[in-house]
Amino acid sequence: MLSIASEAGAIRPLSVTMASFPHNNRTFQILDAAAKGGFAVGAYNCYNDDGVLAVIRAAEAARSPAIIALFPWTMKFQGVHFIRFAVEAAHAASVPIAVHLDHCIEPADVEAALELPFDSIMVDASIQDEDENVKQCARFVQVANAKGITIEAEMGRIEGGEDGLPSVDLETVMTKPEAAKDFVDRTGVQFLAPAFGNIHGSYGPGGPEKCWNLPLLAKVHRAVGPVPLVLHGTHGVSDQLFHEARKNGCVKINLNKTVRNEYTRFIAESAGKLELTVLKEKGVEVYARSIERAMRDILDSAGKA
């Protein structure tokens, strides 16, 4: 493939550099292709280099697009050099892989992230009241878009409280379809994470089946039209329910423990018994296998890159 080096030193396909925003943005391209192709793409939360390598290896093996999602924690604990490593490795892959910053709650973290080569950032002002959420998002959308970075925002965050029971009344934070349309229009965000009963952390008794309001998700999808929806709160969600979410507009699906549990188990059982080199090689292999399964069975993104 023809390519040129971008300012950040990463290699981007030539066709990409000639398109205009947001069509030249990697996360946008990946999600736009998914929406048009009838599949979804995983945003895999990575905490270390094993995670980054596992996503890249799984994506290349399955010929699937992917999104590496990092938290502000990574920016702070592992520093800017780790972010640059993740972006460089992702962009050098033989399939499209974007690097996204998930749940950026502190405005100072967004400011810091805007100086880094992220493809997209989730500005999470969902704990603020609606007006403040709109104001904060709109301001960051302007600055980020001017730098070629796309923005995801969330309306009404639901945290799993003690024993997985939501800490707020589910009904009060659910995204209203007309409010979603208004939010997208006023902020200009490229991707929207609605609250339709999806819970961060663990679901209580009855699981997501009991909490999710899929008809509401369908209405939000209709209200915001072509804006790709993002699914948060996926721990413990069945393959079938993932398919329901996809049918109702979710094209970016955040996956954390769903693809990380096997890896954690393997490391816990093998640490101290294997040489570190072998532990890492096998750990990444186990991790990548879980991701590949998601690409095939949950997302249908395998073979789409």
Ligand SMILES: [Zn+2]
């Ligand atoms: Zn989330």
